[in-house]
Amino acid sequence: MVNALRQILQATSSDAATLDSVAVQSSSPTQQGAFIDIKNVSHHFAQNHKNGAAESNANLPVLDSVSLQVQPGEFVALLGPSGCGKSTLLRLVAGLEPPSAGHITQEKQPIKQPDPSRIVVFQDPTLFPWRTVRDNVALGLQARKVPKEQYVRVDEALSLVGLTEFASSYPHQLSGGMAQRAALARALVNEPKLLILDEPLGKLDSLTRLTMQGELLKLWQKAGFSVLLVTHDVEEALFLANRVIVFSPRPARTVAELQVDLPYPRHRTDPRFVQLRQQLLRDLGLSDVT
Numbered sequence: 001m002v003n004a005l006r007q008i009l010q011a012t013s014s015d016a017a018t019l020d021s022v023a024v025q026s027s028s029p030t031q032q033g034a035f036i037d038i039k040n041v042s043h044h045f046a047q048n049h050k051n052g053a054a055e056s057n058a059n060l061p062v063l064d065s066v067s068l069q070v071q072p073g074e075f076v077a078l079l080g081p082s083g084c085g086k087s088t089l090l091r092l093v094a095g096l097e098p099p100s101a102g103h104i105t106q107e108k109q110p111i112k113q114p115d116p117s118r119i120v121v122f123q124d125p126t127l128f129p130w131r132t133v134r135d136n137v138a139l140g141l142q143a144r145k146v147p148k149e150q151y152v153r154v155d156e157a158l159s160l161v162g163l164t165e166f167a168s169s170y171p172h173q174l175s176g177g178m179a180q181r182a183a184l185a186r187a188l189v190n191e192p193k194l195l196i197l198d199e200p201l202g203k204l205d206s207l208t209r210l211t212m213q214g215e216l217l218k219l220w221q222k223a224g225f226s227v228l229l230v231t232h233d234v235e236e237a238l239f240l241a242n243r244v245i246v247f248s249p250r251p252a253r254t255v256a257e258l259q260v261d262l263p264y265p266r267h268r269t270d271p272r273f274v275q276l277r278q279q280l281l282r283d284l285g286l287s288d289v290t
């Protein structure tokens with residue numbers, strides 16, 4: 001396990017962090033990714049309406065018979081209008097709540113609760129302000145009572161995301177990009193088989209975002225975990241993912257699925273990239289605005 005992170009670290013730290021230098025360095029990732037099977041999943045939330053003295057209960061349908069698989073080591077991006085149900089689907093895959101109908105399995109075993117093999121990274125880094133960066137990253141290991149000898153993984157993960165020098169800093173001393181890197185290190189230290197990313201770069205400025213996209217790609221290529229990414233950014237989805245799924249407005253249904261047939265590293269000016277971008281915008285019903 002420790003060796004796995006060390007291998008990633010050695011390979012990654014020798015690379016330049018620039019966007020276009022991102023390349024598949026190795027075809028033999030150090031970790032096995034999860035196989036996730038989402039089968040006919042529907043979900044609703046109970047809603048309580050008050051109209052004067054009268055109260056009524058209704059169900060808000062959020063997911064409508066969604067089926068999709070994430071193959072081991074695959075990077076799948078989910079696109080869809082705001083409020084359609086993307087984060088809800090991620091929460092179900094994480095095991096934070098059960099679906100109202102349908103099944104979700106990992107390695108053919110039902111997902112019933114959160115598990116360290118599936119780690120969620122949100123838009124907000126949600127670091128504890130009273131803990132140093134190192135102690136924030138070590139949280140998962142502490143919670144699982146992992147022996148102290150294995151805490152070398154914390155330093156490895158920090159090095160991996162370029163935060164070694166800031167290990168003793170507190171969250172308020174970090175930039176937005178650095179805080180999000182710390183959140184990524186906190187996820188990686190658990191050596192996840194599935195990384196669940198809910199707009200993890202959504203609040204970063206556009207330049208930091210481009211750099212972080214490149215870094216995320218490198219981490220994925222080296223480590224071999226599977227990724228389920230929600231993003232609102234069509235280019236981000238095309239730059240990163242093997243496959244892009246487009247959802248309808250709520251309740252989310254799959255309306256399109258696109259295999260991204262471009263080798264890494266991808267270039268945003270590549271004619272095929274531009275063509276796929278147009279296609280996704282059409283699938284999202286946004287072709288008129290470009």
Ligand SMILES: Nc1ncnc2c1ncn2[C@@H]1O[C@H](COP(=O)(O)OP(=O)(O)OP(=O)(O)O)[C@@H](O)[C@H]1O
Pocket residue numbers: 045046060062080081082083084085086087088089250
């Ligand atoms: N815990 C909850 N209880 C009740 N309704 C909820 C709950 N969580 C989400 N919803 C509703 O479910 C719908 C889908 O929400 P969700 O957060 O999954 O959308 P989303 O696709 O992630 O949107 P965005 O792109 O804006 O993040 C929304 O209408 C939201 O109000």
Ligand SMILES: [Mg+2]
Pocket residue numbers: 086087088198
């Ligand atoms: Mg969301």
